[in-house]
Amino acid sequence: xxxxxxxxxxxxxxxxxxxxxxxxxxxxxxxxxxxxxxxxxxxxxxxxxxxxxxxxxxxxxxxxxxxxxxxxxxxxxxxxxxxxxxxxxxxxxxxxxxxxxxxxxxxxxxxxxxxxxxxxxxxxxxxxxxxxxxxxxxxxxxxxxxxxxxxxxxxxxxxxxxxxxxxxxxxxxxxxxxxxxxxxxxxxxxxxxxxxxxxxxxxxxxxxxxxxxxxxxxxxxxxxxxxxxxxxxxxxxxxxxxxxxxxxxxxxxxxxxxxxxxxxxxxxxxxxxxxxxxxxxxxxxxxxxxxxxxx
Amino acid sequence: xxxxxxxxxxxxxxxxxxxxxxxxxxxxxxxxxxxxxxxxxxxxxxxxxxxxxxxxxxxxxxxxxxxxxxxxxxxxxxxxxxxxxxxxxxxxxxxxxxxxxxxxxxxxxxxxxxxxxxxxxxxxxxxxxxxxxxxxxxxxxxxxxxxxxxxxxxxxxxxxxxxxxxxxxxxxxxxxxxxxxxxxxxxxxxxxxxxxxxxxxxxxxxxxxxxxxxxxxxxxxxxxxxxxxxxxxxxxxxxxxxxxxxxxxxxxxxxxxxxxxxxxxxxxxxxxxxxxxxxxxxxxx
Numbered sequence: 001x002x003x004x005x006x007x008x009x010x011x012x013x014x015x016x017x018x019x020x021x022x023x024x025x026x027x028x029x030x031x032x033x034x035x036x037x038x039x040x041x042x043x044x045x046x047x048x049x050x051x052x053x054x055x056x057x058x059x060x061x062x063x064x065x066x067x068x069x070x071x072x073x074x075x076x077x078x079x080x081x082x083x084x085x086x087x088x089x090x091x092x093x094x095x096x097x098x099x100x101x102x103x104x105x106x107x108x109x110x111x112x113x114x115x116x117x118x119x120x121x122x123x124x125x126x127x128x129x130x131x132x133x134x135x136x137x138x139x140x141x142x143x144x145x146x147x148x149x150x151x152x153x154x155x156x157x158x159x160x161x162x163x164x165x166x167x168x169x170x171x172x173x174x175x176x177x178x179x180x181x182x183x184x185x186x187x188x189x190x191x192x193x194x195x196x197x198x199x200x201x202x203x204x205x206x207x208x209x210x211x212x213x214x215x216x217x218x219x220x221x222x223x224x225x226x227x228x229x230x231x232x233x234x235x236x237x238x239x240x241x242x243x244x245x246x247x248x249x250x251x252x253x254x255x256x257x258x259x260x261x262x263x264x265x266x267x268x269x270x271x272x273x274x275x276x277x278x279x280x281x282x283x284x285x286x287x288x289x290x291x292x293x294x295x
Numbered sequence: 296x297x298x299x300x301x302x303x304x305x306x307x308x309x310x311x312x313x314x315x316x317x318x319x320x321x322x323x324x325x326x327x328x329x330x331x332x333x334x335x336x337x338x339x340x341x342x343x344x345x346x347x348x349x350x351x352x353x354x355x356x357x358x359x360x361x362x363x364x365x366x367x368x369x370x371x372x373x374x375x376x377x378x379x380x381x382x383x384x385x386x387x388x389x390x391x392x393x394x395x396x397x398x399x400x401x402x403x404x405x406x407x408x409x410x411x412x413x414x415x416x417x418x419x420x421x422x423x424x425x426x427x428x429x430x431x432x433x434x435x436x437x438x439x440x441x442x443x444x445x446x447x448x449x450x451x452x453x454x455x456x457x458x459x460x461x462x463x464x465x466x467x468x469x470x471x472x473x474x475x476x477x478x479x480x481x482x483x484x485x486x487x488x489x490x491x492x493x494x495x496x497x498x499x500x501x502x503x504x505x506x507x508x509x510x511x512x513x514x515x516x517x518x519x520x521x522x523x524x525x526x527x528x529x530x531x532x533x534x535x536x537x538x539x540x541x542x543x544x545x546x547x548x549x550x551x552x553x554x555x556x557x558x559x560x561x562x563x564x565x566x567x568x569x570x571x572x573x574x575x576x577x578x579x580x
Contacts, residue, residue: 019385019386022382022385022386023386025382026379026382026383026392027392027395029379029396029461030392030395030396032458033395033396033398033399034395036402036407036410037402039410039413040406040409040410055413057418058412058413058416058417058418058419061417061418063418064418065418065419065422065423065426066413066416066418066419066420066423068420110310111310111311111314112311114307114308114310114311115307115308115310115311115312117307118303118304118305118306118307118308119304119308121303122300122301122303122304122307123304124297124300124301124304127304127308130308130312135570136567136570137315137319138515139511139514139515139566139570140563140566141515141518141519141540141562141566142518143518143521143539143540143543143544143559143562144559144562144563144566145319145323145559146543146547146555146559147326147329147547147552147555147556147559148319148322148323148325148326148559149318149319149322150547151322151325151326152317152318152321152322155322167314167318168318168319170314171311171314171315171318171319173315176311201303205307226400226401229403230403230404230405230522232404232405232522232525232526233521233522233540233544236544237544237547247403247405248403248404248405249405251403251405251406251409252405252408252526262409263409266405266406266409267406269403269405269406270402270403270406273401273402273403274401276401277397277398277400277401281394281397284397284400285393285397285466288463288466288467288470289466289467289470291467291508291512292467292470292471292505292508292509292512293508
């Protein structure tokens with residue numbers, strides 16, 4: 001009896017130790033996630049002089065190594081002040097980014113979500129083939145469609161306007177695919193029951209489809225926000241006027257001489273993305289899972 | 296009923312499809328047409344543009360690098376993701392660890408690149424760390440390697456790609472692992488199958504479906520590495536990381552639209568065939 005008990009405890013201890021080791025192994029890469037954020041945060045709180053002392057060797061090609069302190073000796077909000085109150089250009093670009101993202105997401109809600117409903121509920125003979133086409137389009141990288149987008153935008157004289165970024169993104173098929181995943185999870189019998197009760201198709205979509213399938217479209221919105229907040233290739237190709245640029249293109253333009261500024265701008269750019277990441281986390285995960293569903 | 300179904304399908308799908316026709320499909324047909332004509336006069340020249348790109352050194356280099364990048368980074372990402380997912384699946388509460396792995400997905404590239412520069416420049420953090428470690432253990436002296444301007448830039452890109460996409464892959468693998476019935480595993484355990492045996496005989500075969508989608512989505516995301524590459528090294532980076540995306544962009548800037556058209560048709564065609572083949576391969580199983 002006694003030895004049996006001992007063995008049980010031994011197994012328990014071994015399990016716990018194993019789990020502890022696993023946790024450690026899992027958390028080590030987490031350092032690689034936190035350190036960059038800490039670096040940005042601490043850098044943004046240093047005054048210009050201190051930051052310059054640490055990193056000037058990087059951009060002057062000096063012989064010494066870079067230095068750093070995670071807690072600045074002379075913490076200061078001066079760079080934030082300069083960025084937020086004395087740089088109107090920054091605001092223009094921040095709102096450019098916001099405008100682009102919000103317009104694209106609204107457009108996707110209007111076009112992609114109904115399309116996903118159509119594919120999920122009214123499957124017919126032709127719909128499978130069309131859906132396959134949507135999937136192929138979804139997987140095409142920007143570079144393949146770059147020239148065709150350019151041609152059509154040129155034809156419609158939309159180049160060098162925000163619409164040049166918005167319209168092609170609105171008709172991306174990725175949100176169709178994600179919303180489709182959400183709508184597909186609604187049991188068919190439920191829709192049939194509503195039909196028997198005399199509900200019209202549009203009512204069913206608005207009253208049943210949207211609330212019950214919201215996980216799909218919300219996850220499309222969350223993934224979409226993160227994607228379009230980070231937009232680079234499209235504005236680089238289609239927007240010549242720098243005052244139309246989104247934040248994601250402005251940041252790399254800041255020179256090392258204004259490093260403190262660059263750190264603050266990075267943190268400010270990061271904030272909306274982190275905010276959406278935190279409030280939309282469950283949907284983000286759900287969206288990733290939907291993106292992996294095959295038909 | 297059939298008629299009504301078709302009517303509503305059209306009603307819901309058509310507006311979006313119209314947009315896709317106007318913004319994607321019709322202009323792509325135009326691109327196909329252009330790939331057989333000259334950029335300036337629009338005269339028909341047959342397959343000359345295609346010949347031109349396949350004789351173009353930059354195109355060949357870019358294709359080679361892009362293939363190399365894909366072939367290296369996708370297996371690394373897919374297997375690292377599986378490893379993390381397997382470890383994670385042992386824990387009941389895994390919410391916040393998953394969040395940590397997902398977080399890089401939310402970090403805008405422009406902010407990541409600022410950090411990468413500080414890490415990988417000649418006097419940056421990585422060399423500082425290596426030098427300290429080397430001196431402390433008496434293994435080597437000071438390290439002054441430039442990681443972004445030389446062939447190691449390729450590996451920086453691979454690392455950056457894995458860093459960014461690991462969380463995405465882990466979530467997909469976890470979803471796949473969650474779909475394996477616990478009863479089957481339990482039954483195998485009762486029959487005396489060990490941990491490894493269960494893994495090779497039950498878990499892996501049941502993950503084939505996930506593997507297909509993970510590979511495809513990883514591939515889709517691999518094209519976005521251009522952002523990091525462009526921001527760290529500009530339009531003409533070290534040879535080792537000159538990708539198709541750089542080439543397209545440079546042709547676009549220089550208005551070499553005929554070559555671009557031919558290359559777009561080739562790339563799009565190859566991708567489509569690859570996707571369909573993979574799908575066929577997968578459905579046979």
